[in-house]
Amino acid sequence: MKKTIKLAIAAIILCSGFAMQGSAKQKVEPRYLFGFSASFADSTVYFTDIQKVDSAWVDTKTKFLLGRDEYSGQLKRYFASKEMPNRTCVVLFAENIKKAEKKLKKLKETYTVNAKGGYDVRYMTKAEFEFTPVYMGIEEEEIAVDTPKKDKKEKEKKENKDKKSGNKEDKVKRPKGKHTKL
DSSP, rough: HHHHHHHHHHHHHHHHHHHHHHHEEEEEEEEEEEEEEEEESSSSSEEEOEEEEEEEEEHHHHHOOTHHHHHHHHHHHHHHHOOOOOOEEEEESSSHHHHHHHHHHHHHHHHSOOSSSOEEEEEEEETTTOOOOOHHHOOGGGBBOOOOOOOOOOOOOOOHHHHHOOOOOOOOOSSSSSSOOO
């Protein structure tokens, strides 16, 4: 009996998590990124310049950068191509340049001023490494786009015009709200 109740509660929690996940919308916005790389094998740490990525995918609800693993993967592949495999790469982001600079300053202080051990801190310019935008592969219908909505009168005029012109196209009716692939 207790197992059945626990399973039912787990199922409810799982289903509600998927429902909440499906309601989040994504959009493309500029974000400021910088990378950090460290290795347990040596004391060298790397910082990239702050770079503006104009077409970064962002979750509209949480304002979180989507595809962070892809951006850190770009940095990891860069180091692998330079014969430095097995580095831990992290990408940090912000909505504006001031917030990004603040995050970068705090992380740099961790490895320079506040560091107990001696770290070899190195900086990479945009000429050495540059982030490329990551396409998240989300269908356009699911993207929250800031477009002006048509007035009801304009819609009615268009519908009346279609009826008068004898346009008898088969139209697919979709439910209101978030559209999904058919």
